[in-house]
Amino acid sequence: MANLSVISELHKKANTHIVLLVMDGLGGLPRDSDGKTELEAAATPTMDRLTREGTLGLSVPLGAGLTPGSGPAHLSLFGYDPIARPVGRGVLESIGVGLEVRPGDVAARGNFCSIDPQGRITDRRAGRIPDEQAQPLTERLAEIRVEGALVAIRHVREHRFALVLRGPDLDPALEDTDPQATGGPPLPVRASRPSAGKTATLVQGWVDQAFERLRGERLANGLTLRGFSTDPALPPFPKTFGVRAGCIAVYPMYRGVSALAGMQVVSFDGETPEDEFRAAAGAWKDFDFLFIHVKKPDSRGEDGDFEGKARAIEEVDRALPALLDLRPDVLAVTGDHSTPARLRSHSWHPVPLLLWAPATTRRDVQDHFGETACAAGGLGTMAASDLIPLLLAHAGRLEKYGA
């Protein structure tokens, strides 16, 4: 784990550009036919050239055997320790659907549930009602007004929604109202420390109104809230690492987690890698550090679509020359975690990492970007949270430590 307070005292000015290009869920597992992973099966002539000119390695997102969610995986890539500084479920769910969470806000994750006439939960997930039924319900709940806070609510998926309260003196120290079992009523909103008493009352007021408005629904006639949390007040990325840092991402989750880290989110049109690299060109002068996020490899991996994931990687490779034309001094190509098509889910496997910095990298003997080559790469197996200091160093942005 990088020592952020040491790093933050070693900044050096340099006229260099760093790009962290993240293909979400990049890491994979071998297919039976030829033992190749998605990345190994993909035709990636440009990344292979960068491999010959640079160094490979493997990046461990959280620790041995730990499969990260998207939030912790990115915090780790950004140099933070997501276990020492957990970001609440409510915050992650909210930023994931594009709700802004500022310091002092209280965010929660909500579930619609089914309640019997006696007020007891019969289904904690309201039969996993489809999006098209849940969406209008959250819109109905968006009309609720409470004294002392502004409330934002947004549908997530199926029975899930996100809720953010903004107002003076709010405190996220509230207990879940989800009893984690059927047969009893949802729990009242309770403060887990006295200073959250006012917030508990306020949220309970919102919940009571919500139950009124859900009355008569067949499946989603109740709700529970959990994961109450606020902005984790991370040490700001630009200040910690001494760079003007920008985020180029299509999905709200990644824009949100970048914003939590204090990066500036770049607005742009489009959603392909080409569009993102064009946005990078447009923002090039304003930033020393650009985080660029490509979602599709993860989505195809979650679908179990090996070929689709390989093609999504090839798309990035085809677009890559436009990014290289900007002449970054340091480019890291990696993922936030692995999503092997074989497992159809995030996994704990270390993530391929390609470090290209023509002026300052050693070379290794690898010539194709892939898991097997990365395992034998010159960077070895490293903690994801060590990557940013490594990029800064390669960009001439860290002073010597000690005399």
Add this chain to the structure above:
Amino acid sequence: MANLSVISELHKKANTHIVLLVMDGLGGLPRDSDGKTELEAAATPTMDRLTREGTLGLSVPLGAGLTPGSGPAHLSLFGYDPIARPVGRGVLESIGVGLEVRPGDVAARGNFCSIDPQGRITDRRAGRIPDEQAQPLTERLAEIRVEGALVAIRHVREHRFALVLRGPDLDPALEDTDPQATGGPPLPVRASRPSAGKTATLVQGWVDQAFERLRGERLANGLTLRGFSTDPALPPFPKTFGVRAGCIAVYPMYRGVSALAGMQVVSFDGETPEDEFRAAAGAWKDFDFLFIHVKKPDSRGEDGDFEGKARAIEEVDRALPALLDLRPDVLAVTGDHSTPARLRSHSWHPVPLLLWAPATTRRDVQDHFGETACAAGGLGTMAASDLIPLLLAHAGRLEKYGA
């Protein structure tokens, strides 16, 4: 170092079997003739097949340059930090000879010593009296009765024995009675905190009776005690890792350290690898996780017997198909530490590790299980204490961390 409190909250039910097969002292050093280690010189066709289907790596028991004893080495393999949570010498020595140590017991390591007529120690090890002389002495001391505790004593080797006291309100906070020098008398039993005063008096009473019974012995006419300690109250392995965990081992030390970790010790007849794998078959339905310990490679290494160690490894390889017939989902083949025949002792060298989990491992390019291949293996060089979380992940037994 795995974060056990994080791991313990991520359990997922799965119908999978994990086997941790430990060849004690597995790691070696190259012989002069052809530069092969014991493992590399051994014919291991089955392990080589698993190598082709799995991934290799090196496991560091405690840290760079640290040579572990058997106790710390196994605690590390079981996911604990034996430096943060040291297990007392008294406990390790006692479980090593099959004395049970429960929470609240007080265990110590004893040395017979030689005393002159003025009561001064002339030899701290009683001339390293042979087992056949020391054994009857410990039997004589086993007859001593003290008020307030049951006392168990067992011969270890040469001048060494182990002592365990069991009774109400015992406290292991006692200072060593071994002055670590000759020319002075053994120290009295002193409490290092007030709550151990009663225990000090009780142990002193036992010591006084022991001196009575040793009077007139030529060499072993006195004794010293050290390493007073109790069960370290490790977070129980089954609860921490969410598995029904069993131990299959012949030697008391390994059964003891497994019991300290809360594993269930499987009884069985015989002592060869075949016998142990037969025991695994018998216990298969009762456990999700089996630790199987094979002692011989370490013993031959300590003898300086390179060929004998290689043959001991081959014995395991020949028996291995019977274990594979049980269809484990995840199999790790490794050692607790290195015992190079060349050094005739435990060493600090990282330990070969083979991870086989057909559904969930990446492959690397290695095709023979050995130190050189492991150093270039896909798992890299990892902390031994990270192994269990990795095995759990490969067995589908850990949830994602964070959203």
